[in-house]
Amino acid sequence: MRDHKLWIFIILLALAAPLLAQDNVPKNLRGDRKYRKQGIHNGNLVETLFYNFGEVAWWGRQPSGVWPRGSGHSYMDGITPIVVTEVVNRNGDTLHICEAGYREMMDISPDGVERGWQPRPGYANPNQDKI
Numbered sequence: 001m002r003d004h005k006l007w008i009f010i011i012l013l014a015l016a017a018p019l020l021a022q023d024n025v026p027k028n029l030r031g032d033r034k035y036r037k038q039g040i041h042n043g044n045l046v047e048t049l050f051y052n053f054g055e056v057a058w059w060g061r062q063p064s065g066v067w068p069r070g071s072g073h074s075y076m077d078g079i080t081p082i083v084v085t086e087v088v089n090r091n092g093d094t095l096h097i098c099e100a101g102y103r104e105m106m107d108i109s110p111d112g113v114e115r116g117w118q119p120r121p122g123y124a125n126p127n128q129d130k131i
Helices: 002-020
Strands: 038-043 046-051 082-088 094-100
Touching: none
Parallel strands: none
Antiparallel strands: 038 046, 082 094
């Protein structure tokens, strides 16, 4: 009987594991544009803007990929990481998801919020404008 209860417990635990894996970020901890900051990297003869939402450089803003540093010769528009994954949903369909933090052509939610990468609260000093 004891072994039987142990197996029931293990099976229930295995069935509950996907529920425990769900990530529900509270609204006050979600990323938001209001936490955006920028900084300037200027090392090894290169000078460029960078942002805490995943983008490096911004065409039309200086310095954006300037080489050599201080010359004003800009060589970059904007660079951002791209994250791609393949997942299988509950219906067994294979989905390919691609997400980038590039500032243009972002999907917009029904309430007007960009569905891209935004910085989360608590990772930057709120009392300074720059990184």
